[in-house]
Amino acid sequence: MKTSNALLFILVLLYINASTQWPTHTVCKEDNLEIYYKSCDPQQDFALSIDHCPDIATHTFNIRAAAVLRHSIKELYVKLNMIVNGRTVLTYSETLCGPGHSKLIFCGKKKGEHLSYEGPVTLGIKEIPQGDYTISAKLTNQDHVIVACADFTVKNYLDYY
Numbered sequence: 001m002k003t004s005n006a007l008l009f010i011l012v013l014l015y016i017n018a019s020t021q022w023p024t025h026t027v028c029k030e031d032n033l034e035i036y037y038k039s040c041d042p043q044q045d046f047a048l049s050i051d052h053c054p055d056i057a058t059h060t061f062n063i064r065a066a067a068v069l070r071h072s073i074k075e076l077y078v079k080l081n082m083i084v085n086g087r088t089v090l091t092y093s094e095t096l097c098g099p100g101h102s103k104l105i106f107c108g109k110k111k112g113e114h115l116s117y118e119g120p121v122t123l124g125i126k127e128i129p130q131g132d133y134t135i136s137a138k139l140t141n142q143d144h145v146i147v148a149c150a151d152f153t154v155k156n157y158l159d160y161y
Contacts, residue, residue, distance in 0.1 A: 027152070028053030033128070034155040040136070041149040044070055048150075056128065066116040067148060073097055073109050075142035083134040096139075128156050 022045040027035040030053045039045040046067035055061040076097035082090035097107035106115050135152040 024153075028056070030054060032157040032159070034153075036153045037150045038153075039149060040138075040151050041146050044068075044148075046148055046150070056123065060120045060122040062119060063121050064116075064118045066114065069109055069111055069113050069115050069147065071141050071143070071145045071147055072111045073107060073141050073147060075099070076104070076107060076147065077140050079138045079140070081136040082129075083136060084131070128154065128158070130156050130158065132156075 022039040024036050024038045025048065027037055027048060027050055029035075033053055033056070035050075035053070035056075037048060044067065046065065048063065048065045050056065051062040074097070075095070077093065077095055079093040080091070081088045095101070096103050102108070106117070109115060132153075132155050135154060136150075137152065138149045139147040141147050
C-alpha cells in the first residue's frame with residue numbers, strides 16, 4: 001500500500017512539473033473592458049485581483065496580489081512590452097529595488113517568503129488604449145532570474161469621450 005501511494009505521489013509530481021502552462025485568470029470582465037492574465041513563468045503561478053474594474057483607467061483602484069518567492073529580491077527590475085498583432089510597439093523598464101533606493105515594500109524579501117500586496121494602485125494614465133493587445137510583464141532580480149512573469153490580455157472598447 002505504501003509503495004502504491006508513493007508511486008502515485010511521484011506521478012502527480014512529475015505531471016505537475018511536466019505541465020508548463022498555467023490557466024488564464026480573469027482580472028476583470030465588464031461590458032467594454034476585459035483583462036486576463038497568464039503566468040509565463042513555467043514554474044510558478046500567482047494570484048491577482050482588482051476590486052473595481054471601471055476605475056482602472058482613470059482612478060486609483062485596489063488590488064490584491066500574492067506569490068511565494070522562489071528567488072530573493074535584493075534588486076528588482078521590471079520590463080513591460082505592449083504587443084499588438086505580434087509586434088512589440090512599446091517597451092518600458094524601470095528599477096524597482098536597488099542599492100540606495102527601494103520603491104516597493106517587498107524589496108529585500110528572501111527566497112521562500114510570502115509576497116503579498118493589498119492596497120491602492122494608480123496607473124497614472126488618462127485612459128487605457130482601446131483595442132485588443134497584450135502587455136507582457138517580467139520582473140527579474142539581481143541575478144537576472146525571473147521573479148514573476150505574466151502576459152496580460154486587454155480587450156478595451158470603452159468610450160472615453
